[in-house]
Amino acid sequence: PAYDTLLVETRGAVGLITLNRPKALNALNAQVIGELARAFEAMEADEAVGAVVVTGSEKAFAAGADIKEMAAKTYAEAFLEDFTPVWRRLVACRKPSIAAVSGYALGGGCELAMMCDMIFAADSAKFGQPEITLGIIPGFGGTQRLAKAVGKAKAMDLILTGRMMDAAEAERCGLVARVVPAERLLDEALEAAAKIAGFSRLATLAAKEAVDVASEASLAEGVRFERRLFQGLFATEDQKEGMAAFVEKRKPAFRNR
Numbered sequence: 001p002a003y004d005t006l007l008v009e010t011r012g013a014v015g016l017i018t019l020n021r022p023k024a025l026n027a028l029n030a031q032v033i034g035e036l037a038r039a040f041e042a043m044e045a046d047e048a049v050g051a052v053v054v055t056g057s058e059k060a061f062a063a064g065a066d067i068k069e070m071a072a073k074t075y076a077e078a079f080l081e082d083f084t085p086v087w088r089r090l091v092a093c094r095k096p097s098i099a100a101v102s103g104y105a106l107g108g109g110c111e112l113a114m115m116c117d118m119i120f121a122a123d124s125a126k127f128g129q130p131e132i133t134l135g136i137i138p139g140f141g142g143t144q145r146l147a148k149a150v151g152k153a154k155a156m157d158l159i160l161t162g163r164m165m166d167a168a169e170a171e172r173c174g175l176v177a178r179v180v181p182a183e184r185l186l187d188e189a190l191e192a193a194a195k196i197a198g199f200s201r202l203a204t205l206a207a208k209e210a211v212d213v214a215s216e217a218s219l220a221e222g223v224r225f226e227r228r229l230f231q232g233l234f235a236t237e238d239q240k241e242g243m244a245a246f247v248e249k250r251k252p253a254f255r256n257r
């Protein structure tokens, strides 16, 4: 098969990537990370896919980077192997993504969830960056993305104490977009992704790109960037179709043009 540690499928216009390394609670070893990058590239390349859902098992989204794989590593090995380019391939996906998190999202697992565009959490979800308990710190972007998502106070608390937070706290502090009963989690994520995939892809990709600029640029630069994208969408057939459909009180048929 193309993937050993993932299940990769499409459901209508939604790509579904399921971490499938149950014996290690979906711990992210080099193979899983490489396959994730490949799966995201496949979703990006598949014209039929308009949005992507990443999920794990009921017990664990992912319990972190693989500690057994990391344990004996030297500085030189860690330095030379640097996973940053591999994660960059995943983050480079322009299609909107949802992490559907049930159970543990710890360390690299929490960082993977934060690389997606939004997180839906089961009420059973537990988020944390426990790296400090292992004598290291987050290394897949956790100190940066968590601080941006929840602010300095909560990021310092989680990263310095290594404690976990539950779904309710994660929603309160803005890490999580929605909390749903565990048995509803995947359906809720797939339905949201299908909804996104049903809109004009020109608009959904532009919306994602514009929101992402908010964490990089000044307000003035970000607003200018948004305005240019907004204006550009008036050159699309989908804008004409979307507005005509509203006026004519019918459903729009977007064609991604």
Ligand code: HXC
Binding pocket: 023, 024, 025, 027, 028, 063, 064, 065, 066, 067, 068, 104, 106, 107, 108, 109, 130, 131, 134, 137, 138, 139, 140
């Ligand atoms: C390797 C892991 C693992 C991990 C769990 N397992 N997490 N293996 N790496 N991160 C394995 C266990 O060794 C065990 O295998 C099996 O999964 C089941 O786990 P248990 O511990 O028996 O389950 P449970 O008692 O229910 O506890 C669940 C848990 C605990 C609380 C999630 O497993 C845990 O604390 N895991 C480590 C979490 C963590 O520290 N993550 C951060 C990693 S560092 P065996 O074969 O022993 O039965 C990181 C760095 C990111 O992510 C940046 C790197 C650059």
